[in-house]
Amino acid sequence: MPDTSSAASVGLVTPSTACFDTPLELACGRVLPEWELVYETYGELNDERSNAVLVCHALSGHHHAAGYHHVDDRKPGWWDAHIGPGKSIDTRRFFVIVINNLGGCHGSTGPTSVNRESGRLWGPDFPLMTVPDWVNSQAMLADRLGIERFAAVVGGSLGGMQVLQWALSYPERIANAVVIAATTRLSAQNIAFNEVARQAIRSDPEFHDGWYAEHGVVPRHGLRLARMVGHITYLSEDAMGTKFGRDLRTESPNFGYDVEFEVESYLRYQGDTFSTRFDANTYLLMTKALDYFDPAGTHGNDLVAALSPAQCRFLVISFTSDWRFAPSRSRELVDALLHADKPVSYVNIDSPYGHDAFLLPNPRYEAALGGFMKRVAAETAERGETTRSGVSG
Amino acid sequence: MPDTSSAASVGLVTPSTACFDTPLELACGRVLPEWELVYETYGELNDERSNAVLVCHALSGHHHAAGYHHVDDRKPGWWDAHIGPGKSIDTRRFFVIVINNLGGCHGSTGPTSVNRESGRLWGPDFPLMTVPDWVNSQAMLADRLGIERFAAVVGGSLGGMQVLQWALSYPERIANAVVIAATTRLSAQNIAFNEVARQAIRSDPEFHDGWYAEHGVVPRHGLRLARMVGHITYLSEDAMGTKFGRDLRTESPNFGYDVEFEVESYLRYQGDTFSTRFDANTYLLMTKALDYFDPAGTHGNDLVAALSPAQCRFLVISFTSDWRFAPSRSRELVDALLHADKPVSYVNIDSPYGHDAFLLPNPRYEAALGGFMKRVAAETAERGETTRSGVSG
Numbered sequence: 082m083p084d085t086s087s088a089a090s091v092g093l094v095t096p097s098t099a100c101f102d103t104p105l106e107l108a109c110g111r112v113l114p115e116w117e118l119v120y121e122t123y124g125e126l127n128d129e130r131s132n133a134v135l136v137c138h139a140l141s142g143h144h145h146a147a148g149y150h151h152v153d154d155r156k157p158g159w160w161d162a163h164i165g166p167g168k169s170i171d172t173r174r175f176f177v178i179v180i181n182n183l184g185g186c187h188g189s190t191g192p193t194s195v196n197r198e199s200g201r202l203w204g205p206d207f208p209l210m211t212v213p214d215w216v217n218s219q220a221m222l223a224d225r226l227g228i229e230r231f232a233a234v235v236g237g238s239l240g241g242m243q244v245l246q247w248a249l250s251y252p253e254r255i256a257n258a259v260v261i262a263a264t265t266r267l268s269a270q271n272i273a274f275n276e277v278a279r280q281a282i283r284s285d286p287e288f289h290d291g292w293y294a295e296h297g298v299v300p301r302h303g304l305r306l307a308r309m310v311g312h313i314t315y316l317s318e319d320a321m322g323t324k325f326g327r328d329l330r331t332e333s334p335n336f337g338y339d340v341e342f343e344v345e346s347y348l349r350y351q352g353d354t355f356s357t358r359f360d361a362n363t364y365l366l367m368t369k370a371l372d373y374f375d376p377a378g379t380h381g382n383d384l385v386a387a388l389s390p391a392q393c394r395f396l397v398i399s400f401t402s403d404w405r406f407a408p409s410r411s412r413e414l415v416d417a418l419l420h421a422d423k424p425v426s427y428v429n430i431d432s433p434y435g436h437d438a439f440l441l442p443n444p445r446y447e448a449a450l451g452g453f454m455k456r457v458a459a460e461t462a463e464r465g466e467t468t469r470s471g472v473s474g
Numbered sequence: 475m476p477d478t479s480s481a482a483s484v485g486l487v488t489p490s491t492a493c494f495d496t497p498l499e500l501a502c503g504r505v506l507p508e509w510e511l512v513y514e515t516y517g518e519l520n521d522e523r524s525n526a527v528l529v530c531h532a533l534s535g536h537h538h539a540a541g542y543h544h545v546d547d548r549k550p551g552w553w554d555a556h557i558g559p560g561k562s563i564d565t566r567r568f569f570v571i572v573i574n575n576l577g578g579c580h581g582s583t584g585p586t587s588v589n590r591e592s593g594r595l596w597g598p599d600f601p602l603m604t605v606p607d608w609v610n611s612q613a614m615l616a617d618r619l620g621i622e623r624f625a626a627v628v629g630g631s632l633g634g635m636q637v638l639q640w641a642l643s644y645p646e647r648i649a650n651a652v653v654i655a656a657t658t659r660l661s662a663q664n665i666a667f668n669e670v671a672r673q674a675i676r677s678d679p680e681f682h683d684g685w686y687a688e689h690g691v692v693p694r695h696g697l698r699l700a701r702m703v704g705h706i707t708y709l710s711e712d713a714m715g716t717k718f719g720r721d722l723r724t725e726s727p728n729f730g731y732d733v734e735f736e737v738e739s740y741l742r743y744q745g746d747t748f749s750t751r752f753d754a755n756t757y758l759l760m761t762k763a764l765d766y767f768d769p770a771g772t773h774g775n776d777l778v779a780a781l782s783p784a785q786c787r788f789l790v791i792s793f794t795s796d797w798r799f800a801p802s803r804s805r806e807l808v809d810a811l812l813h814a815d816k817p818v819s820y821v822n823i824d825s826p827y828g829h830d831a832f833l834l835p836n837p838r839y840e841a842a843l844g845g846f847m848k849r850v851a852a853e854t855a856e857r858g859e860t861t862r863s864g865v866s867g
Contacts, residue, residue: 108729109727109729110729208729209729209730266720267720268711268714268715268720269711269714269715269717269718269719269720269735269736269737270706270709270711270714270715270737272720272735272737272738273702273705273706273714273737273738273741274706276702276735276737276738276741276742277699277702277703277706277741279731280698280699280702280741280742280745281674281699283731284695284698284699285695286679302677302678305673305677306670306673306674306677306699309666309669309670309673310670310703312666313663313666313667313670316663318661318662318663321661321662321663321666322661322662322663324662325662326662327659327660327661327662327665327768327771334502334766336501336502336503336601336602336762337602338672338676338758338762341765342662342665342669342765343662344662344663344665344666344669345665345666345669348666348669348670348673349669349673352673365731369729369731372734372735373727375720378720
């Protein structure tokens with residue numbers, strides 16, 4: 082925890098768990114009879130319960146977005162660059178909630194949890210989740226916390242899809258939506274990359290149709306390959322070129338298959354570490370949720386019609402070098418929102434870092450996101466004062 | 475063989491084999507003591523032996539580029555769209571040679587051949603080949619056929635790299651160079667995709683460090699994944715979108731991992747068929763030859779200096795939607811050739827088909843390639859007449 086004393090860190094945080102015995106009906110037709118959500122909060126909920134901000138995570142994310150769990154943690158949460166006192170999502174003003182999605186492998190009910198009906202791990206029997214399912218479960222946690230309406234729901238990539246779904250599933254419960262580096266539906270190429278990742282995992286002999294835990298193994302090779310493919314799509318070609326070029330790790334070509342170019346070393350390292358810390362069934366499930374997301378699909382492919390329920394204001398952010406969900410994909414959303422007469426701001430941020438840019442610090446990104454959130458905070462405070470004067474008057 | 479009677483087909487063809495006992499010294503420092511090249515020829519070599527055109531193949535290609543091997547073949551050779559009587563590379567004018575590269579798996583000496591020294595298959599012991607090695611072996615076949623100088627050397631992708639190497643290794647033996655959809659060096663992203671393919675093959679438990687043949691198995695899953703990744707990079711995002719969109723093969727989502735989207739079905743099919751017809755060690759070796767190709771690398775990264783030996787005319791062709799070797803990569807070559815005072819024409823062809831466009835018919839492509847080759851044929855004929863009149867005069 083290098084900056085414990087830093088005013089910009091939320092410091093040490095402890096996750097909470099909420100247990101639900103209200104059955105959750107899922108898009109696939111199945112029902113989760115009982116389930117748990119692990120989540121973290123940063124900042125204080127105000128008396129009016131009007132300053133809550135929900136941050137939704139992406140494919141390999143989780144609830145630990147800011148601060149540190151232990152004093153000896155080397156790294157903070159995954160979005161610490163943007164959540165904290167004085168940061169874009171300012172914890173002096175907002176009560177920030179980040180939830181590990183159902184089906185995840187960081188504490189919420191998922192494939193690595195015990196299925197109480199069968200007594201064994203859920204494994205591949207865990208139902209496939211969709212973005213609307215996640216949003217429904219998040220709304221139930223909001224009920225539990227007494228939050229009727231979020232000042233904002235914010236997320237990047239798969240997180241941005243959840244934000245959009247919030248605006249459509251619970252229009253009265255979200256005042257502002259911040260959709261970052263996302264898309265309203267995957268392209269065939271996006272699905273193709275997901276399919277390669279899935280086939281890598283599923284064709285690993287240690288996968289055992291998803292029951293690897295019962296065999297005391299993990300499909301490490303498959304997960305490793307899936308993550309390597311993913312990483313290529315997270316970085317821009319230019320960022321890879323700048324970071325690694327054609328630099329050799331060896332003095333001269335070794336004319337063999339050991340690590341030779343720097344980029345090979347990077348990919349193998351990323352794949353290796355991921356394969357020891359992430360669950361294969363969760364990875365499969367998350368990629369399917371990405372593939373299925375398509376709000377226009379149920380409206381005859383009319384995105385404008387699909388967006389009509391939304392009542393919130395939108396901020397859409399994309400990054401110039403993102404080729405996973407390119408700026409053109411964000412512009413499709415912006416155009417449809419404009420056609421649907423919804424208030425929307427759009428910023429395309431110059432960044433060489435590809436899709437990963439949504440996780441990184443960047444002055445213009447902070448100005449856009451921070452500026453928008455400042456206005457959200459000001460409105461929240463105004464509404465609070467109106468309420469208070471109403472009560473006292 | 476659907477168009478036996480077509481005037482535009484070279485018809486039935488039979489491969490030839492050339493055996494060499496002249497040791498071939500390789501860039502890796504090893505020596506191939508004896509080796510064979512399998513090749514096909516189309517058209518007739520003229521008396522002056524001045525109308526020979528060498529066509530170089532790409533990663534998964536081979537010597538069978540045009541015509542049919544059997545009357546019941548459903549498909550012709552891989553570049554039949556461009557080689558034949560009246561086609562861009564007109565077999566009424568040119569004597570066309572296509573060679574299976576050393577290290578290949580279609581008849582030339584490679585990992586699936588017997589190493590006469592050990593008596594076992596070469597397998598992973600086959601030396602890593604480089605583009606200059608291939609060009610040296612091709613030059614030795616040209617000697618054998620009595621061809622001192624090629625009217626043109628032509629190739630796409632990895633084939634285009636061999637063309638460029640010909641211009642540098644044997645400047646006096648090549649009159650025209652046609653470099654299609656290629657690059658002078660892979661980017662870090664290109665290397666990254668190759669590395670994922672290699673890791674997919676090498677981490678397959680059936681790989682057995684490359685000795686799979688001795689175990690009576692093939693690393694099918696690995697090859698399949700490698701090909702799936704490859705196919706994503708061969709097609710443009712738009713081409714995939716147009717071809718498959720988000721079309722489901724099923725009436726509604728199946729909420730499982732069976733084939734669901736059309737693009738998944740396509741990739742699995744491509745991967746499956748490839749894994750039964752291509753050798754894994756050859757695939758590994760070909761990707762390494764791609765990674766290593768870098769003529770500027772041995773000239774202090776000065777491409778202009780690296781190109782200075784070339785004496786031929788160049789035609790460089792790229793395709794607008796190719797993101798594997800994008801038009802910008804061809805322009806780097808063109809710019810360097812211009813700076814090096816080499817005669818060069820450049821065409822960027824509008825095509826939605828990505829890298830695969832170099833294999834497909836396309837009127838503007840045919841006009842550019844065919845027009846250039848017509849001028850080559852005219853010059854060759856002129857030179858022939860000059861020679862003949864010189865001889866007779």
